[in-house]
Amino acid sequence: xxxxxxxxxxxxxxxxxxxxxxxxxxxxxxxxxxxxxxxxxxxxxxxxxxxxxxxxxxxxxxxxxxxxxxxxxxxxxxxxxxxxxxxxxxxxxxxxxxxxxxxxxxxxxxxxxxxxxxxxxxxxxxxxxxxxxxxxxxxxxxxxxxxxxxxxxxxxxxxxxxxxxxxxxxxxxxxxxxxxxxxxxxxxx
Amino acid sequence: xxxxxxxxxxxxxxxxxxxxxxxxxxxxxxxxxxxxxxxxxxxxxxxxxxxxxxxxxxxxxxxxxxxxxxxxxxxxxxxxxxxxxxxxxxxxxxxxxxxxxxxxxxxxxxxxxxxxxxxxxxxxxxxxxxxxxxxxxxxxxxxxxxxxxxxxxxxxxxxxxxxxxxxxxxxxxxxxxxxxxxxxxxxxxxxxxxxxxxxxxxxxxxxxxxxxxxxxxxxxxxxxxxxxxxxxxxxxxxxxxxxxxxxxxxxxxxxxxxxxxxxxxxxxxxxxxxxxxxxxxxxxxxxxxxxxxxxxxxxxxxxxxxxxxxxxxxxxxxxxxxxxxxxxxxxxxxxxxxxxxxxxxxxxxxxxxxxxxxxxxxxxxxxxxxxxxxxxxxxxxxxxxxxxxxxxxxxxxxxxxxxxxxxxxxxxxxxxxxxxxxxxxxxxxxxxxxxxxxxxxxxxxxxxxxxxxxxxxxxxxxxxxxxxxxxxxxxxxxxxxxxxxxxxxxxxxxxxxxxxxxxxxxxxxxxxxxxxxxxxxxxxxxxxxxxxxxxxxxxxxxxxxxxxxxxxxxxxxxxxxxxxxxxxxx
Numbered sequence: 073x074x075x076x077x078x079x080x081x082x083x084x085x086x087x088x089x090x091x092x093x094x095x096x097x098x099x100x101x102x103x104x105x106x107x108x109x110x111x112x113x114x115x116x117x118x119x120x121x122x123x124x125x126x127x128x129x130x131x132x133x134x135x136x137x138x139x140x141x142x143x144x145x146x147x148x149x150x151x152x153x154x155x156x157x158x159x160x161x162x163x164x165x166x167x168x169x170x171x172x173x174x175x176x177x178x179x180x181x182x183x184x185x186x187x188x189x190x191x192x193x194x195x196x197x198x199x200x201x202x203x204x205x206x207x208x209x210x211x212x213x214x215x216x217x218x219x220x221x222x223x224x225x226x227x228x229x230x231x232x233x234x235x236x237x238x239x240x241x242x243x244x245x246x247x248x249x250x251x252x253x254x255x256x257x258x259x260x261x
Numbered sequence: 262x263x264x265x266x267x268x269x270x271x272x273x274x275x276x277x278x279x280x281x282x283x284x285x286x287x288x289x290x291x292x293x294x295x296x297x298x299x300x301x302x303x304x305x306x307x308x309x310x311x312x313x314x315x316x317x318x319x320x321x322x323x324x325x326x327x328x329x330x331x332x333x334x335x336x337x338x339x340x341x342x343x344x345x346x347x348x349x350x351x352x353x354x355x356x357x358x359x360x361x362x363x364x365x366x367x368x369x370x371x372x373x374x375x376x377x378x379x380x381x382x383x384x385x386x387x388x389x390x391x392x393x394x395x396x397x398x399x400x401x402x403x404x405x406x407x408x409x410x411x412x413x414x415x416x417x418x419x420x421x422x423x424x425x426x427x428x429x430x431x432x433x434x435x436x437x438x439x440x441x442x443x444x445x446x447x448x449x450x451x452x453x454x455x456x457x458x459x460x461x462x463x464x465x466x467x468x469x470x471x472x473x474x475x476x477x478x479x480x481x482x483x484x485x486x487x488x489x490x491x492x493x494x495x496x497x498x499x500x501x502x503x504x505x506x507x508x509x510x511x512x513x514x515x516x517x518x519x520x521x522x523x524x525x526x527x528x529x530x531x532x533x534x535x536x537x538x539x540x541x542x543x544x545x546x547x548x549x550x551x552x553x554x555x556x557x558x559x560x561x562x563x564x565x566x567x568x569x570x571x572x573x574x575x576x577x578x579x580x581x582x583x584x585x586x587x588x589x590x591x592x593x594x595x596x597x598x599x600x601x602x603x604x605x606x607x608x609x610x611x612x613x614x615x616x617x618x619x620x621x622x623x624x625x626x627x628x629x630x631x632x633x634x635x636x637x638x639x640x641x642x643x644x645x646x647x648x649x650x651x652x653x654x655x656x657x658x659x660x661x662x663x664x665x666x667x668x669x670x671x672x673x674x675x676x677x678x679x680x681x682x683x684x685x686x687x688x689x690x691x692x693x694x695x696x697x698x699x700x701x702x703x704x705x706x707x708x709x710x711x712x713x714x715x716x717x718x719x720x721x722x723x724x725x726x727x728x729x730x731x732x733x734x735x736x737x738x739x740x741x742x743x744x745x746x747x748x749x750x751x752x753x754x755x756x757x758x759x760x761x762x763x764x765x766x767x768x769x770x771x772x773x774x775x776x777x778x779x780x781x782x783x784x785x786x787x788x789x790x791x792x793x794x795x796x797x798x799x800x801x802x803x804x805x806x807x808x809x810x811x812x813x814x815x816x817x818x819x820x821x822x823x824x825x826x827x828x829x830x831x
Contacts, residue, residue, distance in 0.1 A: 079826035081322035142505035
């Protein structure tokens with residue numbers, strides 16, 4: 073069966089990324105399992121949870137990025153969420169008492185960065201605003217919970233709430249009807 | 262006594278001799294084994310060397326092609342500067358005013374505007390080098406063709422149609438529902454002109470100029486105002502696309518020699534819709550080369566305002582409320598043998614047949630071309646299966662436009678399933694009546710309506726479930742329901758109509774389906790200019806299936822030529 077080749081030559085290393093993913097996947101699985109087993113064997117604090125989450129962070133951020141909307145804002149948002157979870161885990165397992173103060177600082181720092189990415193190129197980033205709005209909403213909910221549920225005595229929480237509110241109001245003022253149009257798209261059924 | 266001693270001595274001597282002989286034979290055997298092992302090792306090393314050599318050669322060829330493409334682009338840019346420098350003042354003035362008009366039509370960020378302007382420069386340089394006058398060139402590349410697409414803000418968005426909703430949910434890094442339509446021209450493709458043709462055509466298909474976005478409940482497509490690029494072909498057909506970046510396109514236009522291919526992520530359109538886009542693009546390309554190509558026969562007027570009906574989701578309109586559907590679940594079908602390759606498709610093959618003869622052949626048996634091809638596929642599928650039990654099921658997409666008046670260019674096709682027990686597949690002629698009756702029954706309007714109702718009901722029942730949950734489950738559910746229940750697919754786009762003026766420039770077309778998770782092959786067919794091309798996209802190195810098709814076509818006296826790709830790995 074003679075086939076007349078009508079297709080162009082291809083780079084021989086066509087699936088380098090996939091191979092890297094496979095190799096790293098197994099390495100990460102082995103490392104995670106080793107951490108858990110070692111932790112169980114030697115006992116003590118559950119530090120393996122931190123190690124496993126850190127591995128997951130690297131895996132999901134660098135090796136298997138999301139397939140839809142992997143833009144700068146959504147990447148930053150995911151990084152922020154993963155970092156917060158990591159900090160909570162460290163606080164719970166290794167040394168406790170500081171997360172409630174540190175996490176809002178990390179959040180508002182990242183929120184400022186995300187806000188800058190958004191407002192510096194608003195025409196392009198308009199379509200990518202939803203992850204930012206999720207973070208803003210999360211920050212406002214956290215701040216409201218702090219007001220009504222707990223004591224609002226830490227300045228990072230106040231700063232976080234203020235920055236989130238400023239970003240939300242600025243986005244609504246700048247985009248006006250487009251803001252609601254964007255929400256309509258995002259919540260269509 | 263002495264005789265006994267003598268006999269014993271002789272026996273001992275002969276035993277010693279036999280032992281020596283045995284030892285010698287053993288040594289010889291060991292030597293032979295050693296030599297054979299060395300030979301095998303040498304052969305293996307030789308094979309590895311040859312493979313490495315082939316890889317190096319492929320790498321060199323690829324790099325050369327990339328360099329050549331870059332060199333040509335640089336040369337064209339230089340040619341434009343040289344040509345404009347040689348122009349008189351009046352011509353330069355005319356050119357300046359022309360580019361002023363072009364600029365007026367492009368209100369995009371610099372990163373997109375510059376390449377668009379460069380497209381015009383390259384197009385002008387191409388025509389001038391071919392001896393065309395400046396006036397005629399500027400007339401051909403009229404900036405009015407850009408319309409308002411590049412100067413208006415992105416405001417449109419579309420929910421995915423009912424058929425498309427599953428694709429972004431079920432996709433993974435290595436698996437994406439992509440299909441490819443190719444047209445083979447009589448002459449080599451002119452990339453500069455093809456790029457301009459795409460720049461002009463895209464405005465007529467606004468829902469193609471989109472990017473996939475995440476909604477809270479479903480994905481949707483949002484307008485992306487940018488330059489959509491034409492690229493030289495550099496990857497495997499139907500390779501997954503990166504749709505994750507801001508403004509990332511969900512289709513690609515690639516060219517190689519005389520072939521222009523359009524690859525679509527299935528969320529945008531189906532084969533029929535994709536064909537309308539490709540025909541309109543090629544018609545515009547030919548017009549920009551100076552040929553007079555009218556609209557009609559599926560070639561749209563690119564300067565016409567897009568009809569909203571073209572981007573409508575006709576599933577929702579055509580479905581009948583309150584009528585229960587039949588569902589999608591089914592028993593797993595018998596898959597063809599052969600290891601699944603990691604690269605999908607690992608090879609693409611095209612059987613090029615005389616459409617008249619094929620039609621005649623099918624008619625002699627009292628069946629349609631689709632039924633006849635299905636017959637070939639069943640017999641070839643059985644040959645490629647080692648098991649003798651289970652059902653061999655072939656998925657046949659059905660164009661719903663034949664049942665419902667629709668002008669949508671988005672997805673509007675469903676599928677039916679044609680199945681035969683593996684043990685009952687005998688010869689092509691014997692199974693054709695059963696296939697024909699099944700196709701008539703399963704592909705009927707009634708059955709399709711039931712399936713459409715099922716699809717609409719399924720989508721409606723999931724509309725309040727957050728997308729995150731759907732995505733987490735979608736991949737597994739899709740693989741379970743939609744892939745394993747079929748052994749193979751045959752998608753026949755039928756005879757493609759072209760304007761009479763366009764025919765002389767078109768040699769043939771082909772249609773390649775992307776691979777699903779577990780099926781070893783996917784077949785597709787398209788006929789144009791009396792040439793029917795049966796394409797097989799493969800996900801196994803095992804050649805039994807296509808070899809059987811080859812043998813069956815030969816047996817049946819159907820002349821054909823075979824082309825395709827190399828094996829992309831296993």
